[in-house]
Amino acid sequence: MTCAACSTRVEKRLNKLTGVLKANVNLASEKAMVEYDADATNVKAIIDLVEKTGYGAKEIVQVNEDEERLRRKKEYEKLELRLIIASLLTLPFLIEMTGMFAQSEVMVSEYLQFGLATIVQFWIGWRFYEGAYKSLRGGSANMDVLVAIGTSAAYFYSVYYTFVEPGDIYYEASTVIITLILLGKFLELRAKGRTSEAIKKLMKLQAKTARVIRGDREQDIPIEEVRVGDIILVRPGEKVPVDGIITEGHSTLDESMITGESVPVSKAVGDEVIGATINKHGSFRFRATKVGKDTALAQIIRLVDEAQGSKAPIQRLADKIAGIFVPVVMGIAVITFLITWLLTDFQTAMIHAVAVLVIACPCALGLATPTAIMVGTGRGAESGILIKGGESLETAHKITTVVLDKTGTITKGKPEVTDLVPAGSFSERKLLRLAASGEIGSEHPVAGAIVEKAKAEGIDLAESSHFQAIPGHGIEAEVDGKKVLIGNLKLMKDRGVDVSDWTRQMEELESEGKTVMMAAVEGSLAGLLAVADTVKETSAEAIDALKQMGIEVVMITGDNRRTAEAIARQVGIERVLAEVLPEHKAEQVSQLKEQGKVVAMVGDGINDAPALAAADVGMAIGTGTDVAMEAADVTLMRGDLRSIPDAISLSKMTMKKIRQNLFWAFIYNVIGIPIAAFGFLSPIIAGAAMALSSVSVVSNSLLLKRWKAS
Numbered sequence: 001m002t003c004a005a006c007s008t009r010v011e012k013r014l015n016k017l018t019g020v021l022k023a024n025v026n027l028a029s030e031k032a033m034v035e036y037d038a039d040a041t042n043v044k045a046i047i048d049l050v051e052k053t054g055y056g057a058k059e060i061v062q063v064n065e066d067e068e069r070l071r072r073k074k075e076y077e078k079l080e081l082r083l084i085i086a087s088l089l090t091l092p093f094l095i096e097m098t099g100m101f102a103q104s105e106v107m108v109s110e111y112l113q114f115g116l117a118t119i120v121q122f123w124i125g126w127r128f129y130e131g132a133y134k135s136l137r138g139g140s141a142n143m144d145v146l147v148a149i150g151t152s153a154a155y156f157y158s159v160y161y162t163f164v165e166p167g168d169i170y171y172e173a174s175t176v177i178i179t180l181i182l183l184g185k186f187l188e189l190r191a192k193g194r195t196s197e198a199i200k201k202l203m204k205l206q207a208k209t210a211r212v213i214r215g216d217r218e219q220d221i222p223i224e225e226v227r228v229g230d231i232i233l234v235r236p237g238e239k240v241p242v243d244g245i246i247t248e249g250h251s252t253l254d255e256s257m258i259t260g261e262s263v264p265v266s267k268a269v270g271d272e273v274i275g276a277t278i279n280k281h282g283s284f285r286f287r288a289t290k291v292g293k294d295t296a297l298a299q300i301i302r303l304v305d306e307a308q309g310s311k312a313p314i315q316r317l318a319d320k321i322a323g324i325f326v327p328v329v330m331g332i333a334v335i336t337f338l339i340t341w342l343l344t345d346f347q348t349a350m351i352h353a354v355a356v357l358v359i360a361c362p363c364a365l366g367l368a369t370p371t372a373i374m375v376g377t378g379r380g381a382e383s384g385i386l387i388k389g390g391e392s393l394e395t396a397h398k399i400t401t402v403v404l405d406k407t408g409t410i411t412k413g414k415p416e417v418t419d420l421v422p423a424g425s426f427s428e429r430k431l432l433r434l435a436a437s438g439e440i441g442s443e444h445p446v447a448g449a450i451v452e453k454a455k456a457e458g459i460d461l462a463e464s465s466h467f468q469a470i471p472g473h474g475i476e477a478e479v480d481g482k483k484v485l486i487g488n489l490k491l492m493k494d495r496g497v498d499v500s501d502w503t504r505q506m507e508e509l510e511s512e513g514k515t516v517m518m519a520a521v522e523g524s525l526a527g528l529l530a531v532a533d534t535v536k537e538t539s540a541e542a543i544d545a546l547k548q549m550g551i552e553v554v555m556i557t558g559d560n561r562r563t564a565e566a567i568a569r570q571v572g573i574e575r576v577l578a579e580v581l582p583e584h585k586a587e588q589v590s591q592l593k594e595q596g597k598v599v600a601m602v603g604d605g606i607n608d609a610p611a612l613a614a615a616d617v618g619m620a621i622g623t624g625t626d627v628a629m630e631a632a633d634v635t636l637m638r639g640d641l642r643s644i645p646d647a648i649s650l651s652k653m654t655m656k657k658i659r660q661n662l663f664w665a666f667i668y669n670v671i672g673i674p675i676a677a678f679g680f681l682s683p684i685i686a687g688a689a690m691a692l693s694s695v696s697v698v699s700n701s702l703l704l705k706r707w708k709a710s
Contacts, residue, residue, distance in 0.1 A: 001027055001055060002131055003143035004322035004366025009135070012323065013053045017041060024311050028192055028370035028698075031309045032057065054134030069200075076189055083186050086124040086179040089116045093172035110162045110169060117171035121155050125178040141326040143361040149330070150357035151177050154683060157350055168347060170683075177358055177687035184691025188363070191698035192371065199308065199378060202301050205257050205276040210241035213285070230288045234279045242275040242291045249284030253277045258296060259384040259622065259637040303386050303635070307377040308370075312390030314658055315369040318665070322365050329360040329673070336677040351683060355676035359686035360669055363694040368661035371701035376654030383709035384622070384637035385647045392633035396617050396651035398598045402546055402644060403577075403589060403611075405603035406557035406564065407445055409621055410571055410641070411533040413604065415445050417453040418514055419530035421505060431527040433459045435519045438477040438484045441467035446515060446531050447475070472558050472581035474517065485520040488560060492518050492525070499525055513566030515559055533567075540571045542641030545710070547572070549645060552597070556580055556588060556611075582607035586614040602636075602644060619644060646709040653707050661697045668693050 001007050007027040014023035014032065019040025025032045034046055043059050050057040093113070122129075128151070131144030151174040158174070161167030209220045213231045223241050226232070231247065234240055240253070250268040255277045264280050267273060273286055275295040292298065333356040341349035373390045380387050387393050407413050420428040436454030439447035440461060454461060464484075467477040473494075474487015485495055489506065492499050497520045499506075506516045506528060514530040543553050556577040557564045564578035577588050585601075589611050592599045601608070601615035612618030612632045620632035621639050636643035672689060675681045681689075 001025075001030060001142075003027070003361060003363045004318065005140060005142040005326045006055070006135065007366055008319045008322045009138065009140040009142070010050060010053055010055060011319070013049055013138075014046065017046065017049055020046070024309065026309045026311065026370045027366040028374055029309050031060070033306065033309050052138065054136075054138035054140075072193060076193070079182070079186050079189060082124050083179070083182050086120055086182055089120050089124070090175050090179040092116060093175055096172070113169065113171040114159065114162050117155060117158070117175045120175045120178050121151060124182065125151060128178070128181075141330065143326070143363055145326060146329060146357045146361050147177070147181060149333075150354045150683065153350055153354050153357075157347075170351070173351075173354065173683045176684045180684070180687040180691045181361075184363075184694055187691075187695040188367070188698055191695060191702060192367075194702055197378065199301060199304050199381075202257075202297065202304065202381065205239075205297060207239040207241040207276065211235075211238075224292070226288055226291050228288055228291055231285055232288060233283065233285050234273075235283050236279055236281055238279050240273045240275055240277050240279060240286075242288045243295045244273055244286040244288045244290070246271050246273060246284050246286045249282055251282035251284050252280045254280055258300065259639075300381065300386060300637075303388060304377060304381045307387055307389045307393075308374040310373065310389030310391070312369055312373060312394040312658065314394055314655070314662070315390070318365050318368060318662060321666075325360075325365070329356065332360075332673060332677065333357045340679070348679065352677060352679045354683045355679075355681050355686045356673055358683050359672040359676045359681065359690050361690050363690070364661070364665035364668060364697045367694055367697050367701075368665045369658050371698050372654050372657040372661060372704065375701050375704040376650060376657075376707075379704055379707050380647070380650050383643075383646065383650075385643055385650065385709070386622075386635040386637060387647070387650075388633050392617060393651050393654055395598070396600070396634065396648055397655045399551060399600045399617060399648055401552045401554060401592055401597040402600045402602060403554045403556050403592065403615070404543075404573070404641070405585075405601075405608050405611075406555055406559060406567060407533060408604040409602055410539045410555065410567065410573075411535050413445055413533065415449040415515065415531045415533035417449050417529060418532045419509060420527065421502075421509075421530070422527040423502065423525045424527075426526045429457070429459065431519060431529070432457065433462060434479055434484060434521065434526055435486055435517070435529055437462040437464045437479045438467075438475060438486050438519070440464060441477065442469060442475050444469075445533070446517060449531050450517075450529060471583070472579075479521075482521050483523075486517055486529075488516075489518065492520060495520070495523070497523055497525060502528060507562060510560060510562035511566060513563060513570065515563050535567065535570050536641065539641050542644055543571050543573060545642065545645040546648075549648065551648070554592070556585055558582065583610070585611035589614045600644070600648075602641070604639075619647065642710050650707055650709075653704060657701055657704055661700055664700075665693065665697060 004027060007025040011023055011025040014020055014034060019037045020034060021037060022035040023032060047057045128144045128147045132148040135142040135145055154170045154174040158169035158171045161169050207223055210223055210226045211218055211220050211233045212226065213233055218233060226242050232241060246267055246269050252264040252266050253273060254264050255274060257276055258274050276297045333353045336356050337349045337353035340352045373393060376393060377387050404410050420431055422428055422431045432454050436451045439450050462480045464477045464479045467475065469475050470487065470491060473491040476485050485491060499518060502525065509516050509530045514532045517529045519526040519529065546553050553573050554575045554577060555564065555568050555573045558580055559578060561578040564576045568576045580588055589599055589601050599615045600617040600619055601611045602619040603612055604621035612620060617634060618632040619634045619636055622635050622637035634647050676686055
């Protein structure tokens with residue numbers, strides 16, 4: 001594909017194919033992403049349609065960086081050779097145009113000019129004829145059509161006045177135009193290569209081999225042969241080959257290539273390790289849990305690849321214009337030719353028409369959005385911000401309200417038991433044993449804290465049965481044959497447990513930002529357990545940064561209002577949505593959207609997934625669950641809330657570049673075509689301007705590489 005008209009044509013044809021649900025064709029990445037019904041069509045039918053449209057295609061089963069690099073290298077070298085030859089053949093024309101050898105008969109020889117121009121026109125410029133033929137055969141017109149018609153008009157006009165009758169010749173116009181356009185394509189190809197550098201860097205991070213322990217032997221095997229369950233040894237300075245869990249040893253790992261976080265992370269037995277991270281100090285063994293395409297790095301590469309191939313809604317206008325652009329320009333060129341011929345002569349009319357055809361190529365239009373998205377999403381990935389696609393990237397800059405889940409998002413998500421207040425005949429130890437025995441079956445972070453506390457105190461847990469979780473309220477179970485309830489005040493009131501003498505003490509603990517759980521046995525209160533989840537060190541700073549951007553920050557939590565407000569005060573949040581059950585979080589997000597707000601939801605748990613999906617932009621904390629990451633539009637790999645203002649800042653910067661690119665692409669044609677039509681622009685200058693327009697758009701997008709996360 002050579003311009004926006006090409007990609008728009010292919011996309012339109014694909015979207016009309018029976019069975020295709022959605023097709024998106026990206027000019028910059030030269031990829032089509034097609035969502036289709038496998039019962040109605042298949043990959044072969046899709047490829048056949050692309051070929052009938054005048055282009056070639058093949059299925060990408062797996063992104064192979066070596067193959068991609070080799071293909072780009074061949075394309076680059078082929079274009080470079082042709083450009084060198086074209087430049088050498090064009091040099092005599094440039095020398096003559098500057099008047100350096102005005103007296104030389106050899107230089108001004110019509111036959112020498114004919115010979116040089118013919119080589120450039122039909123060997124160097126054959127790509128334009130080939131592209132024009134395929135495009136016209138597919139029922140459309142693209143940049144190649146404009147270049148082929150424009151340069152052919154100048155060339156064959158000159159041939160007529162060389163061999164049929166004497167007259168002015170314009171070989172230099174066709175020759176210089178082809179060389180300049182080729183120069184533009186060469187610079188564009190080189191710049192486009194830099195837009196996808198992020199994904200190349202990610203692919204290079206992958207380890208090539210793994211030291212696997214099988215039987216009693218250590219053996220180095222290719223990473224492709226590692227299987228789930230393998231025990232792998234990692235020594236200091238080595239890369240972790242795949243994802244897994246440490247079974248022996250401890251170390252510190254540099255995870256910056258995945259999370260963007262520069263501070264090394266301590267790891268011990270039971271901790272997760274991520275493939276491609278670097279082991280700094282100690283040796284350790286780990287059990288492989290994810291290999292191949294399931295590893296975190298492979299998922300990141302897939303997400304970045306899909307994002308870079310996606311399209312932002314702002315591109316739709318450019319696509320519509322590109323779809324009708326070339327036929328309209330050809331119409332303008334014909335009208336320019338006829339009017340100028342009537343007013344002046346054939347020669348002047350031809351020159352004006354050629355200038356219109358050459359300057360109007362819609363290359364910059366097709367590159368304006370995708371190149372910025374490629375650089376923006378790539379830069380984000382390098383900083384631990386994974387943006388799923390162009391639509392998410394575009395929406396993020398409009399965010400007016402950020403809703404933050406409390407546990408694991410604002411707080412560390414690892415609560416600890418801080419207070420034990422026994423009631424009646426219970427002691428602290430007896431209360432802890434009862435609560436931990438009842439909570440052993442729960443996956444809630446608070447339950448985990450109670451069980452951990454009991455284990456740390458060396459308490460043997462009692463037998464429990466008939467465990468039942470009551471979402472948003474607590475649990476009930478049988479411990480030592482007795483009915484036990486552990487949960488919040490509402491649960492106790494619903495089950496008729498008298499807690500009236502303990503509410504004041506409960507309120508005092510909650511005012512300190514602690515979550516208070518009540519334990520009851522056979523309908524009588526056994527005591528209170530207070531659990532505190534500490535706030536992340538950077539949460540207050542991130543929330544302050546969001547406020548400075550003019551964004552409203554809301555906290556949402558299932559905790560009671562007093563506890564929630566105590567945490568909110570610590571981080572500077574004024575608005576709190578407390579006592580919200582997991583299934584109602586999405587409703588709260590929808591209500592905010594109904595008020596006309598553009599809402600971002602930030603969470604890390606499975607119960608956040610519906611709310612993430614309901615928000616305009618769902619942001620998952622990358623340290624959370626795969627389900628949350630799948631439901632989200634943006635994944636923050638660092639688990640640091642400062643990534644939220646960073647993601648919004650990156651979106652704003654990318655959208656700014658897209659608007660600049662589209663403005664220059666449009667204004668260039670809006671101003672250039674009339675100037676060319678009125679004869680104020682020679683075809684050679686038009687060719688140079690057209691060639692540089694694409695390069696300027698790609699170069700402007702590359703300025704996004706300067707963006708830095710906080």
